[in-house]
Amino acid sequence: MPLDAIRQQIRANYLPDEDEAVKRLSAAAGLSAGERKAISARAADLVRSVRGSTDPRLMEVFLSAYGLSTKEGVALMCLAEALLRVPDTETMDDLIADKIAPHDWSAHSGGSSSIFVNASTWALMLTGRVLDEGEGGIEGTLRAMVRRLGEPVIRKAVAAAMREMGEQFVLGRTIAEAVKRGRPMTQKGYLYSFDMLGEAARTEADALRYHRAYTDAISSLDAGSNGPDIRYNHGISxxxxxxxxxxxVAQRETMLPVMAERLLSLALAARHSRMGLNIDAEEADRLDLSLDVIERVLAEPDLAGWEGFGVVVQAYGPRAAFAIDWLYALAKKYDRRIMVRLVKGAYWDTEIKRAQTLGLSGYPVFTRKANTDVSYMACAKKLLSMTDRIYPQFATHNAHTVAAILSMAKDRESFEFQRLHGMGEALHETVRQVEGTRCRIYAPVGAHSDLLAYLVRRLLENGANSSFVHQLTDEEVEPEEIARDPLATVETQGPAANPAIARPAAIFGAGRRNSKGFDITDPVMLAAIDKARAEFAGADRWHAKPVTRAAGYGKQRRIVNPAKPDEIVGTVHEAAAKQVATAVRIAVDAQPAWAKRPVSDRAAILNRAADLYEANAAEFFALAIREAGKSLADGIAEVREAVDFLRYYAAEAANAEAGTEARGAIACISPWNFPLAIFTGQIAAALVTGNSVIAKPAEQTPLIAFRAVEMLREAGVPEDVIQLLPGDGPTVGAPLTANPRIAGVCFTGSTEVAKLIEKQLADTAAPDAMLIAETGGLNAMIVDSTALPEQAVRDILASAFQSAGQRCSALRVLYVQKDVEKKMLEMLKGAMEALNVGNPWAISTDVGPVIDDEAQASISDYCKKKGLEGRLIAKLEAPATGRFVAPHVFRVKGIEEMEREVFGPVLHVATFDADEIDAVIAAINRKGYGLTFGLHTRIEGRVQHFVDGIHAGNIYVNRNQIGAVVGSQPFGGEGLSGTGPKAGGPHYLRRFRKGPEAGTEVGEGHKVTATELADNLPDPALGDWSTRPDRVAILRKHLRGKGAAAIAASASLDFGQVDLPGPTGEANTLSLAPRGRVLCLGPDAETLLAQTIQALAAGNAVLAVAPGAPAALSALTGKGLPLAAIDGRPDPVEARSLRVDVVAFSGTPEEARIVRKVIAERAGPIVPLVSEVLNPAAYAHERAVCVDTTAAGGNASLLAAA
Known part of the structure; x- marks a missing residue:
């Protein structure tokens, strides 16, 4: 079959049906029942022989004692991953205490036959209890003695233990040391393939350093080559x-020639040294790219006659067999003999997570271990039939796999086995002695600080209970069970796909389907996207206008491409000011009939709209790129988020219905930076809750909004229920928010405009008119010395510069611990230099334009000013034409220097000492914003410290701080960053509906003065009320049946951390935090009690002011609660300067309007007025926390499920 045809097979099987793939491979294995029985019997004999002939290697015993099914095993993995790179003793001590102190090491005491493992257990147990400061008995005396010796002793001991672990896997720090340490095995007849340790290159300097290391290693091995046959010489990976x-893939055109040149130079050096060079396999999305590199290099005439070019193939991928076919055809085409190392695969958990995150149609790997084992057998049989061109290298520690290969092979000379240094020694020594087979040892070489990612990957692969290595050391597992035929397992396991691993489309459960993903690393999909979006590349392609029956148009305006301002994308007829009032009247009239329709009908319309969005995704991609300046990747994320909003709100709608009613006509005012996602999210929430909508898109992006409304109407939204009024703020926005018939405003934009809207609503709208405002932020990230620099820099770049920094969530201020500042900033600068700034239509573009001339001028002026102050750390160059601002990085002392949010690709960097963490938290909180916060650390206790201390709506740990996923990371801030509730969260829809209000008049009483209010205002920082988990129970006990409805409503909320669904390898939680101080104004006794109960239940401090307040709250006062009650008539004007965070008042509309107007005039954050009698969520902030649980190296729990 021609190479191109095989390549198409490879591409077609990227995400295949797993059942069909396993059937194909089972047949390809071609083993009879008798052969299978004999292989299993031979494998069981091998297990018995290995168990009886020698002691297992130290690391194998260690894995048995501390497998990944134990918390202690996971803690050790995390400690090993981070400890050796931490330069400062204070953080090192914190990390050791964090990983060792909380765990039950005594449970492992005496559980192993190894003296070293038992000694390690005792050391960890002792150290853990020292750090935990327990006392008692002889152990207590010993712990006291160690504690007197001090933390330096513990630190040195634990670091030494980690190095000992490392030496079990790493042959040497240098090639010379590795060759020397490997000599005993070489003398037995083993050979080595050396791998130079390190992370993937993040910078060009990294790449050159790694290339030099490979070159030097090849040179060092030259003298040890024993002749021309590469099978008898060491090699390199x-x-x-x-x-x-x-x-x-996105950088293919520029990357490929450079990569090929570098690889060719290494191949020529290896040829000169008569040794083999293997190209290691990496993530599945890079396979197609790797094949391009391989063909380009192998075709070089200078490599003719050399048989040492090797490629690694991962059997866990359904494409493995096709890749082998392609390599064989390639070798024939260029008349080469090559090596193929067959491995099970090293990135399985990463592939599962990526597929789920991207919403792919399937997985690029098998989801069961048995399926991979069958694939390995089929691929091995194929390789053994290709020995005229391929020298197979079978890398395995599995006795059944070894037995199968011995059974299938016609001789013992045409292949070799391979194992990892430190693993599988007894198995392969037994086979070598009995069968005379060759065995090569894959041996990492490098500094201990570089081995971490490799070490953790090995721990993850081999520490899971299902792994052969783990089972081999467990005497309770019978040899026949370990040697079970994977073909038999496949035949009896039912469906090939693992039911414990949700399909990417189903990660959110039965309630809703995940949005469709578009993988732009897949050549087939990328070609389809390019073909589809090409239809929308022409000039003046779209024409938008008001979507309403209200007559009359305003001015016509051209929309231009911000990357190419001379390119007209389309035109818009804007709405005229006179249309606004008519549109509101139409919306008000249409709303009651819409609200009467069953919620299931409204939800079904949203789901149909989601399907239409996906069907028209290519047009939306083109609009996002050409109208809003987004990259293709950002355009895909935009469509997916919009679809997720539609489906999530459709699924959640019924939960918001009980005891509430729709509000009426809602004004939705959306921003240009998410012109489809936020636009759609606001509208979808309003519609599904029974409201009508007048949508005003940002004036920069009306075209994509127009198409969205057309699709919403096509999905079934009645024409008068949704109207679109494109235009600017003064012409459309101002009269829309000033219209007294508007029942609420949903707004995303600047803090300043949000405050103006609140004042406008207070003046003209009903006093209970809703305002949901999501505004900007001065978002910070802290990177401590335990963080992996490569990961941190990756996430810093994405957080600060993706979307040209034009995200509310974007990183603005980076705090780096001083101990790692130099390394971190050097890597950051180098990684920045690898970014491409340019036209976002090109897939290679990383940073596109800013939105308009005004933004470009403002950001550029700021950068010039900072540059003149001598603050510049790094900057890139921007294209000369278009609205581009190059990424800049400036040095600042801290966030306190930031006067405003700079909404573009501008990052500020500050440093901190290890003992200044609390000071940094306080500085961030003092700015008053609270949108996103990022943290890179390996210290779990520190994570909780930040979660408890930082006032931010969304906290991200060991990942970037952008790209919140609907339903997984509900998005929205607090303080100056927004009012809440969070979009894409469980409390959002309830805000679009309203419950009963008391509507009673304030009774007579003395006028309470500002001084009285201030003197009686409780301090929420005093006592532990805000952190107590039993607040509702305490209130219920004191009240003895009073306020039952409010108690029940509060009890229905979960104030602890609630787990949210999402992709594997990520922990998403949502919790409710107190807002702070609540002013409860009743006005009647029953309402006042209900308000007070809900405010206290949320953990707030409460000042209750109303005639008869002390009597109404007598059951709660004097009980040590943060509550004060004043008997008197509240005057809102007297409360104007009172430092409160929520005001609760459910009086007459006339009185409520006065209260709202007073609090709307206050400086600072918008203070909500809670007018409903029962709405407990209104008294709390939502906090979403997202933790990348794979950051320390992998996903232990997922691997256990395989």
């Missing part, structure tokens, strides 16, 4: 990701 910082 090379990671392509180490040779270029942008080893990505």
């Amino acid at each position: 090379v990671k392509l990701s180490a040779l270029h910082p942008r080893y990505e």
Whole structure:
């Protein structure tokens, strides 16, 4: 079959049906029942022989004692991953205490036959209890003694233990040391394939350093080559990701020639040294790119006659067999003999997570271990039939796999086995002695600080209960069970796909389907996207206008491409000011009939709209790129988020109905930076809750909004229920928000405009008119010395510069611990230099334009000013034409220097000492914003410290701080960053409906003065009320049946951390935090009690002011609660300057209007007026926390499920 045809097979099987793939491979294995029985019997004999002949290697015993099914095993993995790179003793001590102190090491005491493992257990147990400061008995005396010796002793001991772990896997710090340490095995007849340790190159300097290391290693091994046959000489393994910082499909055109040149130079050096060079396999999305590199290099005439070019193939991928076919055809085409190392696969958990995150149609790997084992057998049989061109290298520690290969092979000379240094020694020594087979040892070489990612990957692969290595050391597992035929397992397991691993489309459960993903690393999909979006590349392609029956148009305006301002994308007829009032009247009239329709009908319309969005995704991609200046990747994320909003709100709508009613006509005012996602999210929430909508899109992006409304109407939204009024703020926005018939405003934009809207609503709208405002932020990230620099820099770049920094969530101020500042900033600068600034239509573009001339001028002026102050750390160059601002990084002392949010690709960097963390938290909180916050650390206790201390709506740990996913990371801030509730969260829809209000008049009483209010205002910082988990129970006990409805409503909320669904390898939680001080104004006794109960239940401090307040609250006062009650008539004007965070008042509309107007005039954050009698969520902030649980190296729980 021609190479191109095989390549198409490879591409077609990227995400295949797993059942069909396993059937194909089972047949390809071609083993009879008798052969299978004999292989299993032979494998069981091998297990018995290995168990009886020698003690297992130290690391194998260690894995048995501390497998990943134990918390202690996971803690050790995390400690090993981070400890050796931490330069400062204070953070090192914190990390050791964090990983060792909380765990039950005594449960492992005496559980192993190894003296070293038991000694390690006792050391960890002792150290853990020292750090935990327990006392008692002889152990207490010993702990006291160690504690007197001090933390330096513990630190040195634990660091030494981690190095000992490392030496079990790493042959040497240098090639010379590795060759020397490997000599005993070489003398037995083993050979080595050396791998130079390190992460993927993040910078060009990294890539050159790795290339030099590979070159030097080859040179060092030259003298040890024993002749021309590469099978009898050592070899080297090379990671392509180490040779270029942008080893990505998007950078193919510029990356490929450089990568090929670097790989060729290494191949020529290896040829000269008569040794083999293997190209290690990496993530599945890089396979197609790797094949391009491989063909380009192998075709070089200078490599003719050399048989040492090797490629690693991962059997866990359904494309493995096709890749082998392609390599064989390639070798024939260029008349080469090559090596193929067959491995099970090293990135399985990463592939599962990526597919779920991207919403792919399937997985690029098998989801069961048995399926991979069958694939390995089929691929091995194929390789053994291709020995005229391929020298197979079978890397395995599995006795059944070894037995199968011995059964299938016609001889013992045409292949070799391979194992990892430190693993599988007894198995392969037994086979070598009995069968005379060759065995090569894959041996990492490098500094201990570089081994961490490799070490953790090995721990993850082999520490799971299902792994062969783990089972081999567990005497309770029978040899026949370990040697079970995977073909038999596949035949009896039912469906090939693992039911414990949700399909990417189903990660959110039965309630809703995940949005469709578009993988732009897949050549087939990328070609389809390019073909589809090409239809929308022409000039003046779209024409938008008001979507309303209200007559009359305003001015016509051209919309231009911000990357190419001379390119007209389309035109818009804007709404005229006179249309606004008519549109509101139409919306008000249409709303009651819409609200009467069953919620299931409204939800079904949203789901149909989601399907239409996906069907028209290519047009939306083109609009996002050409109208809003987004990259293709951002355009895809935009469509997916919009679809997720539609489906999520459709699924949640019924939960908001009980005891509430729709509000009426809602004004939805959306921003240009998410012109489809936020636009759609606001509208979808309003519609599904029974409201009508007048949508005003940002004046920069009306075209995409127009198409969205057309699709919403096509999905079934009645024409008068949704209207679109494109235009600017003065012409459309101001009269819309000033219209007294508007029942609420949903707004995303600047803090200043949100305050103006609140004042306008207070003046003209009903006093209970809703305002949901999501505004900007001065978002910070803290990186401590335990963080992995490569991960941190990756996430810093994405957070600060993706979307040209034009995200509310974007990183503005980076705090780096001083101990790692130099390394971190050098890597940050180098990684920045690898970014491409340019036209976002090109897939290679990383940073596109800013939105308009005004933004470009403002950001550029700021950068010039900071540059003149001598603050510049790094900057890139921007294209000369178009609305571009190059990424800049400036040095600041801290966030306190920031006067405003700079809404563009501008990052500020400050440093901190290890003992200044609390000071940094306080500085961030003092700015008053609270949108997103990022943290890179390996210290779990520190994570909780930040979650408890930082006032931010969304906290991200060990990942970037942008791209909140609907339903997984509900998005929205607090303080100056927004009012709440969070979009895409469980409390959002309830805000679009209203419950009963008391509507009673304030009774007579003395006028309470400002001084009285201030003197009686409780301090929420005093006592532990805000952190107590039993607040509702305490209130219920004191009240003895009073306020039952409010108690029930509060009890229905979960104030603890609620787990939210999402992709594997990520922990998403939502919790409710107190807002602070609540002013409860009743006005009647029953309402006042209900308000007070809900405010206290949320953890707030409460000042209750109303005639008869002390009597109404007598059951709660004097009980040590943060509550004060004043008997008197509240005067809102007297409360104007009172420092409160919520005001609760459910009086007459006339009185409520006065209260709202007073609090709307206050400076600072918008203070909500809670007018409903029962709405407990209104008294709390929502806090969403997202933790990348794979950051320390992998996903232990997922691997256990395989």
